[in-house]
Amino acid sequence: QVHLVESGGGVVQPGGSLGLSCAASGFTFSNYPMHWVRQAPGKGLEWVAFIQYDGSLTYYSESVQGRFTISRDNSKNTLYLQMSSLRSDDTAVYYCVQEYSSRRPFEFWGQGTLVTVSS
């Protein structure tokens, strides 16, 4: 059974940095691409970043390009999101999501971790 547990959320000041982690279990992590998707309070879902199964390819939304970095450590079954130059509009619950296939991009979701950017 796929299990994804995000951690690292918290309160950070504008302009600051924060790193999120996602511990994966119940599947062969190194075989699957992964995503981060976020949801601002009371708002809809927004795709943030993608990483290929072996880390060879990454994509970012225009809103985070150049500020966020997605990475993974397949030996530790862990996905990461390093966030810098944080802004108030980055405040959101951040979900770690497994991509089952290119045609099933957001198959299994973690429970999310809340990031609040505020002074």
Next chain:
Amino acid sequence: QSALTQPASVSASPGQSVTISCTGTSSDVVIYNVVSWYQQHPGKAPKVVIYEGTKRPSGISNRFSGSQSGNTASLTISGLQAEDEADYYCCAHAGSRLHWVFGGGTGLTVL
């Protein structure tokens, strides 16, 4: 402003059917057959209910169905039950610039 437009809300009575539409609104977003739909209850993570436009993951009720016509995808829920009350989001791949886009979401109320 999302590149995928959904109605903000829909409502229907138990036992009835409801359809939620999802339309690509820019030239960047051409919906082929890779639209997926997600159900989200308050305070919970989203769950996929339809993928590839019309397919249901295992464990999803056959009351959920998907369809597509041109650049509009639709999710239909038949035989509405109280547990179907939730937010629903469509999602499509939008090419090499936008990558993946979600619709703005539709709140379903079961009256």
